[in-house]
Amino acid sequence: MKKIDVEINGKRISKEIPDHTLLSDFLRNILNLTGTHIGCDTSQCGACVVHVNGRSIKSCTAFATDLNGSKITTIEGLAKNGKMHPMQEAFKKMHGLQCGFCTPGMVMSAIDLLKNKKNPSDKEIRDWLEGNICRCTGYQNIVAAVKEAASKM
Amino acid sequence: MKTFNYHSAKDVKEASKLASSSSAFLAGGMTTIPSMKLGLATYKNIIDIKGIKKLSGIKVSGKAVTIGATTKHAEVANSKEIKKAIPSLAALAEGIGDPQVRNRGTIGGSIANNDPAADYPSACIALNAVIHTNSRKIDAEKFFKGMFETVLKSGEIIEAIEFQVPQKSNYQKFPNPASRYAIVGVYVAKHKNGINVAVTGAKSCVYNDKDLAKTLSSNFSAASINNVRVSSSGMNSDIHASAEYRANMVKVFAKKAVEAC
Numbered sequence: 001m002k003k004i005d006v007e008i009n010g011k012r013i014s015k016e017i018p019d020h021t022l023l024s025d026f027l028r029n030i031l032n033l034t035g036t037h038i039g040c041d042t043s044q045c046g047a048c049v050v051h052v053n054g055r056s057i058k059s060c061t062a063f064a065t066d067l068n069g070s071k072i073t074t075i076e077g078l079a080k081n082g083k084m085h086p087m088q089e090a091f092k093k094m095h096g097l098q099c100g101f102c103t104p105g106m107v108m109s110a111i112d113l114l115k116n117k118k119n120p121s122d123k124e125i126r127d128w129l130e131g132n133i134c135r136c137t138g139y140q141n142i143v144a145a146v147k148e149a150a151s152k153m
Numbered sequence: 154m155k156t157f158n159y160h161s162a163k164d165v166k167e168a169s170k171l172a173s174s175s176s177a178f179l180a181g182g183m184t185t186i187p188s189m190k191l192g193l194a195t196y197k198n199i200i201d202i203k204g205i206k207k208l209s210g211i212k213v214s215g216k217a218v219t220i221g222a223t224t225k226h227a228e229v230a231n232s233k234e235i236k237k238a239i240p241s242l243a244a245l246a247e248g249i250g251d252p253q254v255r256n257r258g259t260i261g262g263s264i265a266n267n268d269p270a271a272d273y274p275s276a277c278i279a280l281n282a283v284i285h286t287n288s289r290k291i292d293a294e295k296f297f298k299g300m301f302e303t304v305l306k307s308g309e310i311i312e313a314i315e316f317q318v319p320q321k322s323n324y325q326k327f328p329n330p331a332s333r334y335a336i337v338g339v340y341v342a343k344h345k346n347g348i349n350v351a352v353t354g355a356k357s358c359v360y361n362d363k364d365l366a367k368t369l370s371s372n373f374s375a376a377s378i379n380n381v382r383v384s385s386s387g388m389n390s391d392i393h394a395s396a397e398y399r400a401n402m403v404k405v406f407a408k409k410a411v412e413a414c
Contacts, residue, residue: 018156018161019156020154020155020156020157020201022154022190035349041190042191043187043188044255046251046253050255055254056252056253057253057257058253058257060185061182061257063179063186063199065159066159066161066179066201066203105289109253112252112256113252120312127325128252130250130251130252130333131251131254132251142257149158151249
């Protein structure tokens with residue numbers, strides 16, 4: 001067991017957890033933050049993407065113990081005072097989701113893209129979302145949503 | 154996943170001391186963690202070396218680019234200094250996996266793992282790299298032994314990789330559309346003292362194609378490669394590409410790299 005101290009969505013959290021706990025399991029099973037989804041559990045699909053110290057990572061492929069002292073943001077941490085994040089608004093407006101399973105990861109990944117590039121091209125968006133798989137939309141509206149968000153952020 | 158004890162090492166000495174036949178060093182964990190989850194690897198002890206400050210960072214001089222072992226792919230891809238000194242190296246890092254892999258995965262981890270389809274080993278061969286460990290300096294040509302195998306000994310830790318700045322260079326790969334690993338990748342580098350044509354993805358281990366290098370030494374042009382015969386003997390053959398196809402792709406991507414130099 002290891003004790004870890006992290007900041008999750010602005011809240012300080014201190015827990016004792018088994019050494020081999022994955023960040024995805026820590027979030028979902030211990031903290032009940034089930035907005036972070038586990039799709040493939042083998043680092044392919046990207047449904048589990050969260051931000052650690054501002055950068056996107058796949059939470060199914062990181063040990064929580066290894067992130068001691070980090071600042072973590074999950075999909076639950078995006079809305080402020082009941083108002084959705086511009087990326088969430090854009091996904092809603094442009095119909096960037098159907099079943100919604102991949103959406104938390106898509107949104108977290110896309111926000112990281114806009115931190116790197118303010119106005120990405122279609123190709124840059126598609127390249128960046130290489131690690132996020134959606135089996136419903138065909139990606140057209142996801143790309144449209146990211147462009148919409150880029151114009152608002 | 155089987156349980157293990159997690160240690161965060163504060164320096165290289167401590168990390169090396171903790172190492173045993175049932176331990177693994179953890180940097181980005183982009184291969185180690187999936188392997189453990191799938192039960193392909195089990196360890197009693199995981200020794201995290203990410204917290205060791207000395208192992209991270211980028212140093213550029215006129216002749217060399219030295220990258221700390223735990224430097225992440227995204228840091229290499231975005232480094233203005235590397236983009237200026239060896240643009241092909243920054244571009245290679247930008248093409249690894251997906252953004253989340255690039256935000257976590259490290260150059261030292263990639264090289265220590267020596268995946269036959271990884272990108273960085275080809276950069277080491279093409280750019281006459283010297284691998285600095287906690288006990289010695291190893292020329293890249295001697296470092297990569299075979300599939301997932303290097304000359305690293307138990308407890309030996311890569312500290313930094315020193316690349317020679319070439320006169321010109323380029324890396325071109327045919328990425329697997331799902332993983333972005335190289336089905337075939339060719340890194341061409343022209344140095345003052347010779348040309349290297351490092352090939353990854355094609356065989357069980359990265360190699361320097363001496364025939365292509367010799368041809369390019371007498372005539373550095375894509376057209377000159379047309380007359381070189383690349384044998385399919387010893388090439389990988391799988392659902393993605395046959396050995397014969399890979400042999401042809403070595404030529405195709407060598408030409409592309411020369412053209413883009």
